[in-house]
Amino acid sequence: MTHTAQTRFSRKTVAIAVALVIGIGGWLVSHPSQAAQEKDKEKAKAPTVLELSHSDLATVEHGYLTQPVALSGTLSPVKQTLIGAEVEGIATEVLVRNGESVKAGQLLARLDTRELRDRVTASAANLERARAELKLAEKDRLRSTDLLKQHFISPNSHDATESKYAVAQAQVKAEEAQLALAQKSLDHATLRAPFAGVIYERHVDVGSRVAIGQKLFGLVDLHDLEFEAKVALAELPAIKAGQAVSLRVEGFSSRSFTGRVERIAPMADNGTRMVPVYIRLKNDDGQLRGGMFAQGEVAVAAAETDHLPLSALRGLDGKAPYVLAVENGKLVEHKVQLGLINQISKTAAIGAGLKVGTKVVAAKLDNIKAGQQVKLPDDTHAGEPAKVDAKKAG
Template identity: 40%
Template sequence: MQDLMISQRGVLRWRFLWLSIFCLALLAGGGTWVKLRGGKDATAAQKPVITLEFSPSDIAIAQKRELQQVLPLTGNLQAFNQTLVRAKVAGEIKQTLVREGEAVRREQVLARFDTMDFQSRLNEKIANLEGARAQLSLAEKNLQNSQFLLQQKFISQNAYDSSQSNLLVGQANLKSCQAQVDLARNALNDAVVRAPMDGFVAKRHVQPGEKVSQDMPLFSIVDLSRMELQAPIPASEIGNVKLGQEATIRIEGNSGKAYSGRVERINPAAEAGSRSIMIYIAINNAERTLRGGMFATGLLNLSKTPPVLAIPVSALRSENGRNYVITLEAGKLAKHFVEIGQTAEQDGLVGISSGLAESAQVVTSRMDGLKPGSPAMIKSESGKPAGAETAKG
């Protein structure tokens, strides 16, 4: 009996011990949970507000400006002065002295014909001329004798008139022979082909030994000092194009360099089929870097608009087909839907017809996730906040 009581007391002691340990564990876990919850609440309460920082180059001021109206251009370049040297005489080419790509000067010899036949013809005509002179001299003497004999009444008036007629025929024959000599001499001179202007040989059409006919092409020469862009313009826009308007031209494959041009001519007739009208823009090519046949694009400067509210094109954004801008107002971002007007492509500006106030600070940088109402500021290069006056992009 005594052993049974001792055993029950031991069991009670163990149960009390385990119950105490369980209570202590609950108290410790509850304290930890309260501490963690309290820490999370404190962290949430102390989370800082993030302020977006923009550099002055990311902000532009909406202000009124004159926008330059432009007209896009496309076309091919041609040398302003170019010529096709043709054969003035028929004969055999004995020598060619230039090849494609070579520079030539005015009156420089390009080729020579075989001159044997030309020289023979000239000698023949000179001989005929000398014979005509001799006949004229004889006719003059006969007329003098006839005049003396007529005065002495040894010959009739008809005989005298015949002598006078022979003199006139001799004079005409002399002039004819002189003209034939001049033609033969010119043909001999034309057997030497010379450049009619300064330039470059674009194409040589003949080779030594070839027989050519009169007026056959021999050489193509172009003057590269001045080029011309031939650009078609829609008939609806031709009324805005005027002589003297300036253009900026870029060459395909060399878009990094821009060339200045000026409208010099406007074709009076439309092109068949396209109904466009060709304009001709002169381009200075003193460096000889441009070549005929190059494809070019450009912008023709038309008239300027009256002052309109304008912002950089990079500030425009789109949402569901509507244009809007992000502005910085009172330290926060704001969103404004706008209606756009004309665009000045060469200046990178677009006109705003409604939806934006003058002097508004618009964000031009293409940053994602810009939400209206977010705190924002302009930060100067020194790292300090900058005033609105420093953000005139």
């Protein structure tokens, strides 16, 4: 064999060997070992474990649960008034300012009384003159009566005397009324607080001329407040006068107040079909102010019962609500009997059937059902099965 032939044989041998190696490698890649296949099958059969977080769970609790009706409105003082001028005049004294507390009968302002005093003096003088004329008319009447008995005067003459006497009596009454009006006007020139409270408006200054009917001061008593709440007709039968109302007022997030249903309007609003309900509350320390927004709730039913958040209940759109409880690492379906529902705290009574402390799924996770294996956040067993985060399930 020549050198050239040997070279060709050697190249051919190498090519065949390379081809065999590539072919065998490809077969091994496309046909894994039996052990690897079995391992993959076991892994595929392993159940998926949902890892639940604390936010995914709720706990059955036992306690006092109420079914409230929510109420809201703006606080307003029960007793408030605007003090206006009842006579015309110039303000000579203004003794209070906005925000000042005043006592019942306290002097607020005084108008110029010189002209009013002159009117009182004149009316008093007119009354004295009328009384003097009445005395004279009475004497004439008595004399006329005697003369008539003796037939010294005619009946017509006596009637004229009686008429003068009646006119004199009427004149006295008229002058007494005029004096009373003048004295009343003089009294009205001095403005006083009709009740104890706080000045919240002032529209007069010293030297200002005020007209009759002009509003000068606003006075409010903050010890008793109330607010008007609108209640739906469906909830109205449960509302009764005298029921306690728990209140939260803006600006007092850490403090709660208690009021009572004072009265209920006899008719619903034509537009909203809501009925006004009036809640009254004491404000002895004077911390609350008119115009503050208040939210409250009146408990129309209450019971001591097992309860869960509404988010943990499933099947509420059907006739058989249920929960998914965690028992021995699995989800178990339990039917529940709904009782009181608190729409404010989003809590519902579930009756008996689940032990207090039982963990249930509260999060609305996709594709979970009874029998699903789960892992609680405080579960210390790692386990071999494959795991998937509950938030990514489905």
